[in-house]
Amino acid sequence: MSNGNDRWSALKGDSQGSDGGRRYGGYNKQYNRKGYGSRQSGLEGRYNSGDRYQLKTEDGEVLRGSQSSSDRRFSNRVIETKPRWSRFNDSSKDRAALGEEPLVLRKDLDVADGKGERNPHTGRNFSRNYYQLLELRKKLPIYNHRDEVLKIVGENKFVVLVGDTGSGKTTQVPQILSMKYGKENNKLIACTQPRRIAAVTVAQRVAEEMDVRLGDEVGYSIRYEDETSSRTILKYCTDGLLLRESVTDPLFSKYSMIIIDEAHERTISTDILMGMLKQVVFEREDFRLVVMSATLDAEKLQKYFNNAPLISIPGRMFPVDIKYLEEPVEDYLRATIEAVSQIHREEAAGDILVFLNGEDEISTAVKDLEESLRNVPGEGHASGVHVLPLFSSLPSNAIQKVFQDPPPNKRKIVLATNVAETSITIDGIVYVVDPGFAKQKVYNPRNRVESLQVAPVSAASAVQRSGRAGRTRAGITYRLYTEDAFESLTAMTYPEILRSNLNSVVLQLRTLSMNPVQFDFLDPPPPETVMRALECLLYLGALDQTGQVTKFGKAMSVFPLDPELSRTLLAAPDLGVAQEVLAIVAMVSAAPNCFVRPLNKAREADQAKRRFEAEESDHLTLLNVYTEYMIHNSSSQQWCWENFLNERALQSAAKAKEQLERLLEQQGYSTKSKRIGFDYYGQSIAIRKAITQGNFMFSAVECKRATYLTTKDNVEVKLHPSSGVRTRPTWLIYNELVITTKAFIRTVTQVEGSWLLESSPNYFTPDHFTNDVVSYEIAKLTGERKKSRSAMNTNLRQAY
């Protein structure tokens, strides 16, 4: 394998069936660690959220929660704790994904057409490595379907191909097709992936399998990295990157064929690409589209692509036994600890992967397990356990640890968020413990507020999780809910496009002169969402009142940013603060959570953060972090560690800034900041004016002491405690509204009301705002400006 042995990768040779970690909430209920499917009456009401349950192991030992006194209080209600796992039921939906395909080895020499020893790409003899890999490829289920793939793709312009984990579709199908279509009319084949790391590792693997150098015949292209050349016939890339290419080349004229992989993940980019490419197929004689997906939604895709033919490839992996609880549990975190403990004591050697819901929960569970099991010998692991956390904001070296072998005779236990579901693949996992929950972004269209909620996963997600146990040998998955509960799960995760703000997408479609209301979506988003985006783009000056893209809007569409940030960026050069705003926009878009705050070092982390704070603006705080980071670039790892900063986040902000700067320059803007001398306030004002230019719709006004009203929807909010703004401004701009224990606004900046007015006189008129406080404050600013927003809306509606 070319992949090395301790890196994190989405893929190793094969494709993964997966559902992308994007979950639809749709559930308004908070689950509070209550196990999925647990009874909704009886015991529930008598327990306060802080209470813990005792759990008794089979041999009568009592595992205590953190509050032993309260445990005793409830000792008469100790729950029968030995989970009674029911056996895996053959009729379960999972079986299809886990089926094994008999191996049939063929004698002939593979896709190189049986012509013998010479590599048609390089003219050289195939290497020994090529033949070794070829033997592995012959064992993939896809191998015996090569002729079928070539034939059906040859006869059709749309093809849907489904195959589960282990089918080999991601590496083999593009390879097979590139032999025939990769040089057609001097055009190449692109294969999209939802994740950067997948695009890179798959390209590496395929280059090796084809015995060519990466970047020659086979390459990849992701943001900031282009490993392709004029020789390239097969390019793996992220879906978002290919979508961006449509801005300069709407007909995708470089490509003879595009293969969309992991379509079931339904990222926004994949959904928009599918709609665009469907059109391209009708407009270009010489273009084909192949859509690859996990099995569950094949029919829907076929129908969408004009009843496209279906190629179905079986998956192949080691069998995974699924165990369910016979009774729902009351506290899934306790049940998880108990399940892990039981596996460790009773089950044969092998690592355990546990899915939990966030850093907080993971840290608690790591501590619990270390205390209870560290030196407790288990089956096959005489010295106890080695417990590791895994979530995406963990420093890279901590992430690396999950790939390393544990100390001798210790069982490795990884407690992970759903990064481990698709993005990070850990080999050697034998046991998976799945409580059946994930944190999911929920969008409330009524007040237009997004929040994160814990909700049951989809069935597709549960299947994906259980598959993590069968990668290197047969495994067992323990689902901490009943089989009935599994049956009641939503089949697929709700597509991202139906629960997101579409401002950026709508601008891009308009730039290509497409009508977003009539766009052929696989799942059309609510028309209100599209209208809202049009309205927002109108206020930002990206569209005119007839819905046409303005010159300014065209410039905005060039940046890989939300339109609000694009406008902020474009406002900066005139204000003489291009460099500062480039850094801030890069930080907001690429490193929004750059501050690390581990629970056990919260105070030190807060202190470290305070050193960067600007009292009038959290955006300026981000600028300070960025500036300091660039100064300490040579020793950044150490420096980030000492200052409780996420180095990977800052690295990506630095790259983003470079790219944005280039794009700004290309459009003829000066990216130099004017020398304001040592006029700190002049500079601060200029920067905050630029921020106002783009984000005036995210403004709030103080309505009572320490409480603000958002102008957009009259949500009463408080400053998030993480904010460093201490000036108690009347007006402010916020970057994010989060609802947790209360409604908070995060990353805020003090602004003047007059700046808001300058940024969009059409938006800030008193009669736009239903709330008296907001109208009154705006009236104070505007005098008697009256321009009806409803009139503007009427114009917009007529335009579509």
Place this chain on the structure above:
DNA sequence: GAGCACTGC
């Protein structure tokens, strides 16, 4: 005065 699942251009 408190909590941030996960991607991507």
